[in-house]
Amino acid sequence: MIEHTVEIPTKDGATTTFIVHPDRDGPHPVVLFFMDAPAIREELRDMARRIASAGYYVMLPNLYYRSGVMELADLQPPPPDQEAWRARMFELMGSITIPMIMDDGDALLDFADRDPAASHGKIAALGYCMSGQYAINFAARYPDRVAAAASVYGVQLVTDRPDSPHLAAQKAKGELYFACAEHDSYAPMEMVQTLDQLVKSKNLNAEVELYEGVHHGFAFPQRGAVYDKPAAERHWARLFSLWKRRLV
Secondary structure (H helix, E strand, C coil), rough: EEEEEEEEEEEEEEEEEEEHHHHHCCCCCCCEEECCCCCEEEEHHHHHHHHHHCCCEHHHHHHHHHHHEEHHCCCCCCCCCCCHHHHHHHHHHCCCCCCHHHHHHHHHHHHHCCCCCCCCCCCEEEEEHHHHHHHHHHHHHHHCCCCCCEECCCCCCCCCCCCHHHHHHHCCEEEEEEEEECCCCCCCCHHHHHHHHHHHCCCCCCEEEEEEEEECCCCCCCCCCHCCHHHHHHHHHHHHHHHHCCCC
């Protein structure tokens, strides 16, 4: 495996991006891996490594670079002041928008297209929590390039904004996958049901799968009591199957 961290220029500065891919048999299909709300951390890098080990060129960008924050440890103050920590995290979440991240995605894709280790063919987008929306919207931004996009317990998938992911999903040509937790105050069941109804009524090339009995964050092994290994492994199986079908 080859991994390195690079500064990728964007419209608003530069995003520090962790890149990992196999050391042979390239070039490899690109997977844009958008981080969740608690920022970049080794847990996410390990997930990127797992994806890369299956034959992909994975890009994990820092989405909080505009605020000068990257690592989980940067979300100060640390415990035991959990409320202040959460407030800071939500502040950072609110500081970025879909248009901002789409611009970042443009820069990431441009970088990948100039790297011999990355394939110039179909790509995938993956987002957890706050970034599920970004993965889906990126699929709509590049309908002929993004062959697969996945949102894992994504939030704000159905909104009244013109760039709402549920509207973007109708513009995408790639296959979409939505993994939703049954118990999720950030992505309530009403939203999941509305999304599922839309996917079915519009006959979209998409699946909304409800993971029964689990909570928001179930796929993260360091998320304490909410981590659910069977559900996490199921989501990995779904992702790898999706990419195997579409990234050819």
